[in-house]
Amino acid sequence: MTGDAIALSLRLKKSDWLRLHALVTELRAADAPAPSLQGVIIAALNDYLTKRGEAPLETQPFGRGGARTSRKRAGA
Secondary structure, eight states: OOHHHHHHHHTOOHHHHHHHHHHHHHHHHTTOOHHHHHHHHHHHHHHHHHHTTOOOEEEEEETTTEEEEEEOOTTO
16 A cells, blocks of 8 residues: 555545654664554554544554554444
């Protein structure tokens, strides 16, 4: 999935997507470990979704040490 497709699926404004992209680029340049990068991205998306009044992403264990994210269902 491309960045544009992700932005559209999350209904991100272009300015929000550019800030998130800049953050990811900065972390890659700093050689941040992958789990840390994933955590930062999830935290940034949760902050964005919370400000919009939407449910945050929920991280669930997946496989060996991995994680997957899904939207929390309303009322769940």
